[in-house]
Amino acid sequence: MTEHGEVAIVGAGLTGCLLACFLARRGHQVTLYERRADPRGRPPERGRSINLALSERGIDALRRIGLDDRILAGALPMRGRMVHPVHGTPGFQPYSVRGDRAINSIGRGALNDALLEAATALPGVRAVFGHRLTGLDPATGEMVFRTGDGEAKATAAVVLGADGAGSAVRARLKEYGTLTEDVDHLEHGYKELTVPPRDGDFALDPGALHIWPRGTSMVIALPNPDRSFTCTLFWPRTGPGGFASLATAEAVERHFAAEYPDLVPLIPGLSDDYLRNPVGTLGTVRCASWHAAGRVGLVGDAAHAIVPFYGQGANCAFEDVVALDRCLDDTGGDFAAALPLFEARRREDTEAIADMALANFVEMRDKVASPLFQLGRRAEHALERALPGRYVSRYELVSFSTVPYARVRRRVRRQHQVVAALAAAAALALGAIAVRRGP
Numbered sequence: 001m002t003e004h005g006e007v008a009i010v011g012a013g014l015t016g017c018l019l020a021c022f023l024a025r026r027g028h029q030v031t032l033y034e035r036r037a038d039p040r041g042r043p044p045e046r047g048r049s050i051n052l053a054l055s056e057r058g059i060d061a062l063r064r065i066g067l068d069d070r071i072l073a074g075a076l077p078m079r080g081r082m083v084h085p086v087h088g089t090p091g092f093q094p095y096s097v098r099g100d101r102a103i104n105s106i107g108r109g110a111l112n113d114a115l116l117e118a119a120t121a122l123p124g125v126r127a128v129f130g131h132r133l134t135g136l137d138p139a140t141g142e143m144v145f146r147t148g149d150g151e152a153k154a155t156a157a158v159v160l161g162a163d164g165a166g167s168a169v170r171a172r173l174k175e176y177g178t179l180t181e182d183v184d185h186l187e188h189g190y191k192e193l194t195v196p197p198r199d200g201d202f203a204l205d206p207g208a209l210h211i212w213p214r215g216t217s218m219v220i221a222l223p224n225p226d227r228s229f230t231c232t233l234f235w236p237r238t239g240p241g242g243f244a245s246l247a248t249a250e251a252v253e254r255h256f257a258a259e260y261p262d263l264v265p266l267i268p269g270l271s272d273d274y275l276r277n278p279v280g281t282l283g284t285v286r287c288a289s290w291h292a293a294g295r296v297g298l299v300g301d302a303a304h305a306i307v308p309f310y311g312q313g314a315n316c317a318f319e320d321v322v323a324l325d326r327c328l329d330d331t332g333g334d335f336a337a338a339l340p341l342f343e344a345r346r347r348e349d350t351e352a353i354a355d356m357a358l359a360n361f362v363e364m365r366d367k368v369a370s371p372l373f374q375l376g377r378r379a380e381h382a383l384e385r386a387l388p389g390r391y392v393s394r395y396e397l398v399s400f401s402t403v404p405y406a407r408v409r410r411r412v413r414r415q416h417q418v419v420a421a422l423a424a425a426a427a428l429a430l431g432a433i434a435v436r437r438g439p
């Protein structure tokens, strides 16, 4: 396959637009096919998350194409979690040992618009909107789209599916017989509400990610540049306290007053918004192979959507783009060789973050509220200070480094084993001293 053949990217979301920037830099002609209308300047689509946390992996990818400063200019740094108990004062838990590192709250719409703008400003990139992929022949690269004017067809040397968790490209590869998938839907869904500015200012501290942990459920809030916060409820769909159980304004108000009393005065029209806004689906996509016929590949959520509890889905997808670019470097720009290499190099990492994201849900909704957990975090930070660079917490490695996710998981396991062995040795030594001293 030639280095400068035409590449079709299906999906002009976060991954597709960033990928277009990287491929244009390599000299490719790129067409982005997007099912939506041009999103630039439009209000965000209902039911999609409004803001997200961008951290080092995503920023590293943006830095490589000189977009980091421009994009971070519109972001709000969050240096830790503000944990809200049912009653009492919220407590701040810094993310990093020095307390100075931050993850960045950014509007999905603004990020997508900036990436789309950057991609389409490059020579060789065009974006076609209102084109929903419905058919694909991996053997020939022929694509079929549903458009406002009926069916349209196009052919490309390479077709990359960046069309998100419900990927149509993935579905076509399944039909083609080269892909099997396992889509694991979470029992919890999500719903978004807005905390508007109060007297023209933020109603909560904008330097933190706010969490209301409630055992099996939680609410989080991230700040927006217009001084509002987007609140996301992560609740079970059914059962007591689940979305389905709160079907009337009275039930919603009663539930919030009992579980989230400090949020009630911050959200005017709470029950109206609650009853109007949709419940989104969360889940993990595991599939193989991510490529077929030497010309079709999957990237980002299309290949490996994860639950959002580590704030890593988009960061991981951006890291994919860097990894695929490296594979193209290492194969002389040959997609037929680069796509399998990409899957071989990346699979273990995406599986690791999928598992860590599921585990972090339990930490966020339950453990962060426990005094024992908080003691553990303080002990971990003390170890990081005592052994700089030798003991590094999982959160720090995931959010503030580009150490591959699988290596993070292995390293954290090793660190925990060493700490457990040291704790056991210390307990034995203390026991021996106590025996020598007698009662």
Ligand SMILES: Cc1cc2nc3c(=O)[nH]c(=O)nc-3n(C[C@H](O)[C@H](O)[C@H](O)COP(=O)(O)OP(=O)(O)OC[C@H]3O[C@@H](n4cnc5c(N)ncnc54)[C@H](O)[C@@H]3O)c2cc1C
Pocket (backbone or CB within 6 Å): 010, 011, 012, 013, 014, 015, 016, 033, 034, 035, 036, 049, 051, 052, 053, 054, 131, 132, 133, 134, 162, 163, 164, 165, 166, 167, 168, 169, 190, 232, 280, 299, 300, 301, 302, 308, 310, 311, 312, 313, 314, 315, 316, 317
């Ligand atoms: C509630 C929530 C909170 C999140 N928070 C974070 C966070 O804090 N940090 C983080 O890093 N990640 C977060 N994520 C994950 C992040 O949103 C995704 O990982 C990211 O959007 C993946 O980008 P993508 O471009 O691969 O897919 P998408 O963003 O889904 O984009 C896919 C694009 O393809 C288009 N498309 C779909 N089907 C077709 C078709 N048939 N034909 C043509 N076009 C099509 C879509 O319209 C869309 O534009 C969160 C997700 C959720 C649900």
